[in-house]
Amino acid sequence: MTEPSSKAEIPSDLSAWWMPFTANRQFKGAPRLLVSAKDMHYTSHDGRQILDGSAGLWCVNAGHCREPIVKAIQEQAATLDFGPAFQMGHPKAFEAASRIAALAPGDLDHVFFSNSGSEAVDTALKIAIAYHRARGDAGRTRLIGRERGYHGVGFGGISVGGLSNNRRSFGPLLPGVDHLPHTHDPKNAFSKGQPKHGEELADGLERIVATHDASTIAAVIVEPIAGSTGVLIPPVGYLQRLRSLCDKHGILLIFDEVITGFGRLGAPFAASYFGVQPDMITAAKGLTSGTVPMGATIVRKGVHDTFMQGPAAAIELFHGYTYSAHPLACAAALATLDVYRDEGLFENAKKLSPAWEEAVHGLRGAPNVVDLRNLGLVAGVELAPRDGAPGARGYEVFVRCYQEGLLVRVTGDIIALSPPLIVNQAQITEMFGILRRAIDSVS
Incomplete structure (x- = not known):
């Protein structure tokens, strides 16, 4: 894990950027900003280390800011x-x-x-x-x-x-x-x-x-x-x-x-x-x-x-x-x-797939979890929607994970994970520990 950097100021004007696939008004009321990254972690604007459980947006397969790249x-x-x-x-x-x-x-x-x-x-x-x-x-x-x-x-x-x-x-x-x-x-x-x-x-x-x-x-x-x-x-x-x-x-x-x-x-x-x-x-x-x-x-x-x-x-x-x-x-x-x-990263993904599967299905029985899906280093954790508020439970779990130091993807009431292929067993354990606590804390 990299050392936390000093905190960065939130820009005084967030209005000009029309953000993609984002509830702009909600986000700008409580922004989540990333200011740097290295290997498996982002650093947030408030100086916290955020474990990347989604490879950015399904894309950072080799990890962040890799020197050869x-x-x-x-x-x-x-x-x-x-x-x-x-x-x-x-x-x-x-x-x-x-x-x-x-x-x-x-x-x-x-x-x-x-x-x-x-x-x-x-x-x-x-x-x-x-x-x-x-x-x-x-x-x-x-x-x-x-x-x-x-x-x-x-x-x-x-x-x-x-x-x-x-x-x-x-x-x-x-x-x-x-x-x-x-x-x-x-x-x-x-x-x-x-x-x-x-x-x-x-x-x-x-x-x-x-x-x-x-x-x-x-x-x-x-x-x-x-x-x-x-x-x-x-x-x-x-x-x-x-x-x-x-x-x-x-x-x-x-x-x-x-x-x-x-x-x-x-x-x-x-x-x-x-x-x-x-x-x-x-x-x-x-x-x-x-x-x-x-x-x-x-x-x-x-x-x-x-x-x-x-x-x-x-x-x-x-x-x-x-x-x-x-x-x-x-x-x-x-x-x-x-x-x-x-670095044999495809092989690393194949080697870790059984441990990943075990970690994913370790969430069975957690509150409101209605399905778990996995293959390779990808997982979907489906939560029961709240009556009259589809997507609200999933979004709250996403925010709680971020607050606890884990970035996941949310689509409706489904949490998706797809970490960089440099992930190790300890980080998988940490990832699903944070996710389980977030699920437990959201009613």
Whole structure:
């Protein structure tokens, strides 16, 4: 643990920043400010050490302010601060793409860079539609998401996403979108690892095909683990069955691995962990351990090669971002991948998974706990909502944890945990001790 720093003053004016996914008025009445971080801990504005139980926002997989990553960013900023990615390139972009492709399973060997998970998702959806058009099947434009899914905040991502709060304020969204049923089944409550019931929920795709016809459907996108909705673990056989149905109907399968990518389950990707080969993977967060914004859409060879036709001087895909493959992001990604490899962090996550599972399920019987879910180094602790005040109990537990020195994520009445992969057994014990006390103290 780092030594506490001196206290920092709260800015006198908090009004100008319109904070994302935050109750702004509530927060600004009692702000929680982080002023520094190192390894497994933040330092709060009042000088307290806060154990990071959520890897920042599911992203700081290598831990905070890691020297090799910081140094790589500093050196890159002093060498090449920016280089255009349209009709130009720089060496680290190609190196980073090669390193990512080498980690991805099967023939997922081409990488399109963006700046966030939201952009990676919109990129994948556009590639899916353009792919079918390029192969002469322009009628395949329909996109299929899943209830309770989260795929970022672009119009494509919220259209295929299934979180009502993210959708209701923004009109009809994209046309031609449908949704699979979610995988949350109450009879799987308190499952350890993958729940046994629910493989057949993948057959929801057959009902959608019967309604719209497969010839209209471009792609299905799902999170292998639905994270932002409260950690929904896929039932045994579900992802495999979904892959089989997509193959049957000529539909592309996209895994949104913005959360599960880069070691969260003890493997480079959830696709590797589950042994299921998607046609595309979207990634971000852990790619740079949260240090510099970066997203990536990883594409199978056959999908990529379909675009590589016509005159060699023709642009194959009219899509991209000013900051695609930004030099600082590429430097951060390469250094982060080195840390994962050199310190064996994916292996550490795999090794600690049984102890993590035991700690998670040690909360069974705690007041108001109605379900516990876990896989790898991720957990969801679901609390019973208060009558007439859904989300209030979860928020109070979140605040109490912060006051006691632990940062967790809260979504409604579900507490989510996903620590940096450098976590150790003692820190897991500390984490769940604080969480248990917070749950006990909130009625």
